[in-house]
Amino acid sequence: MERLFGARARLRWIHLILGGALLMPYFLLMQVVVGAAGGGVNALNSLPLSLAAYGASLPLVAATGLFGLVRPMSVAAVRALGGVPGERLAQGPARTWAARGRTSAWWTLHLGVGALVSGITLAVPPAAVVLIALPFVSGLRELGVGFGWFDVLAEPWLAPVLGIGLLAGVVLCAVRAGALLARLAPVLLGPTAADRLAAAEERAADLAVRNRLARELHDAVGHALSAVTLQASAARRVLDSDPGFVREALAAIEDTTRRTVGELDAVLGLLREGDGVAAGDADGAGGAGIAPTLAADLDGLLDRSRASGTPITARQDPGPAGDWERLPAIASREAYRIVQEGLSNALRHGAGPVDLRILVRVRDGNEEEELEITMTNDPGAAPQDRTTGGRGLRGAAERAALLGGHVEAGPHGGRWRLRAVLPLGGGPR
Known part of the structure; x- marks a missing residue:
């Protein structure tokens, strides 16, 4: 339980949500571009277009990750929220192109994975609450909630099980993603040979x-x-x-x-x-x-x-x-x-x-x-x-x-x- 709901897991979840927030300017910009390319369609109303805007924003994120000051900002965040010891991370701006490339990969990974976890965190809990309350609130059954392949109205007693499973999936997803970033941080944000020499x-x-x-x-x-x-x-x-x-x-x-x-x-x-x-x-x-x-x-x-x-x-x-x-x-x-x-x-x-x-x-x-x-x-x-x-x-x-x-x-x-x-x-x- 400590690994799922402990202080470190919560901080890493916040770190991922921070990455999702940092992706938002890129995502909104590319939504405008994708919507214009699709004939003026609002990308927010279309899941495929939203996913296309998300994918198109990642190269832009990678380009901005090449700036030298991105590394100290990322190191500070992963030290405070990711639980990675400071001695395993580089200090100061990235000086070489190799270090900038590794920082760009980290920046893209952090923002990209953080955006997915943030989206799941925002979208899944309300749906899970509705499913848990469905057998007990008649007004919700009149809404005709369904998932295509599974009609919860036909088997309402399974709705709470599904809702709890969705909440558990969100927690497990955030914990796994946070642990992945913590393992990759020393690899992508660790000191290079030039950093050690400096x-x-x-x-x-x-x-x-x-x-x-x-x-x-x-x-x-x-x-x-x-x-x-x-x-x-x-x-x-x-x-x-x-x-x-x-x-x-x-x-x-x-x-x-x-x-x-x-x-x-x-x-x-x-x-x-x-x-x-x-x-x-x-x-x-x-x-x-x-x-x-x-x-x-x-x-x-x-x-x-x-x-x-x-x-x-x-x-x-x-x-x-x-x-x-x-x-x-x-x-x-x-x-x-x-x-x-x-x-x-x-x-x-x-x-x-x-x-x-x-x-x-x-x-x-x-x-x-x-x-x-x-x-x-x-x-x-x-x-x-x-x-x-x-x-x-x-x-x-x-x-x-x-x-x-x-x-x-x-x-x-x-x-x-x-x-x-x-x-x-x-x-x-």
Whole structure:
């Protein structure tokens, strides 16, 4: 009984009636055409002409089913009323002609079968009620109800049986038709190879955006928190003995937090859909809201890192041109983040002074330039437990890979070394 009168069966019946309603404009149009072709006869008064109008409307339905937006409308209807799981159906408009052809077949089937079920639903129940009531209402017997091959007046006791049978037939027809459409929906409205490829590309793009946001948050906020913690710790240790250093550390903490607020606003701006304004309006010194670069912000990064008390030696060689401003903007931004991450690791996990070397050189065997970043420091006798899981180094490697470069990190000559190489001649500019 649940299969015949349950909620799913009722919803599928409504889905079929919806298809019949959608066929009506096509059917009425073709009735006019068929009536005109038949010499002006009203097709509504003729069953053969009505059937001809119904048949002639189906090619028109199939043609309109080729429009791309028909598929999302059909998918929404079959998900809500047909009881078909959404993961088995395609998402979005049909992109290829193969997908449009399958959608057209579904559209024609839905409207065509729905029209038949709708017609039966409208016509049969009144006749069935008359048959059921026929033995008990004398006025109905005077109407001379008959079916040609079967005269219900001759055997009136069979009329209720026939009426109940007709009602059962309507229910069974609707249930079977609804189940048929539910089975065919994944076949005709399911994702094609092109749909699966588009969905995979969309997921990949979404994952790339998530990774980008994760890198930016880790490098900007993570470095700032580490630097502020070390600066505050160093200031606390010499609070009574070296007030001048404490003032410098507090000033560095203030500058670090101000800049980080601007960088955080820039990262959050990536989450604002359609926000084409960079976070340069953020309140911060030196336009901290704009993505930092090697040319404009490296010196400030080194000064704030030195405020933690760790000596940092930096050697910079911009190459023959002698100017960091000539670097491609994307290479300058990614190089800054790689240096920032290297300093964060050295300050958190290292011991002793940090040596940083940044130079532009010509690749061996060709005339293309590359930017090399090398940072070394003592690993420390008792390294602290790491809680970040190496996300920063993975992020640095991803940044270098975007430009066609690479990052190496590990022990080297008794010290810890981070080395990054970023192509400049062949990389994105």
